[in-house]
Amino acid sequence: MLFLDWQHLVGLFVLAIPIACIARTVVFEEVFREPREWCQKKSESCRRLMARKFFYLFTCEYCFSHWVTLVALLVTGYRLMYADWKGFVVAFFSLVFVANGYMNLYSRLRVDITSEKRQIEATEHEIAAKRLEIESMDRNARKLDNGLAERRDRRAGNGHAGDG
Numbered sequence: 001m002l003f004l005d006w007q008h009l010v011g012l013f014v015l016a017i018p019i020a021c022i023a024r025t026v027v028f029e030e031v032f033r034e035p036r037e038w039c040q041k042k043s044e045s046c047r048r049l050m051a052r053k054f055f056y057l058f059t060c061e062y063c064f065s066h067w068v069t070l071v072a073l074l075v076t077g078y079r080l081m082y083a084d085w086k087g088f089v090v091a092f093f094s095l096v097f098v099a100n101g102y103m104n105l106y107s108r109l110r111v112d113i114t115s116e117k118r119q120i121e122a123t124e125h126e127i128a129a130k131r132l133e134i135e136s137m138d139r140n141a142r143k144l145d146n147g148l149a150e151r152r153d154r155r156a157g158n159g160h161a162g163d164g
Contacts, residue, residue: 004081011078012091016098019072023065024103026058062100069095 026032036059043055057063069092072078079087080094 008080012094016095019068019099020102022068023061027061027064065096065099
């Protein structure tokens, strides 16, 4: 029996959010750095192919999202389009796809934010350099004004001395 209603579609997009968050956190964030580095070393040094591949799964967000999706499906019992095992399979690949779309959007957003921060920092440095340049020019202008004022005062003082 085929079923697909708005609740199942909303469930697809909502359930993909924690899947994406968990996969991204484990594979990229600092809190899991040590276990991830250990898995990375094991994925490169284990003799058996299956062991290397097993440990690699914890270093690749796409690969790890499959395992997180499997756990999420087992915990929630979510099915998509079909009530039997076919709904489980469709839900599995659909959730992986949507979760990875979320992770890609998040990565793009982080790149954009980082780029904007750097651009703002560069602009702030430019502004600070211009301020220093203006302050320097202002000091030089005041020195020149003071020098001209001193010359006028000397000339005026010399002129008065000659008149007396």
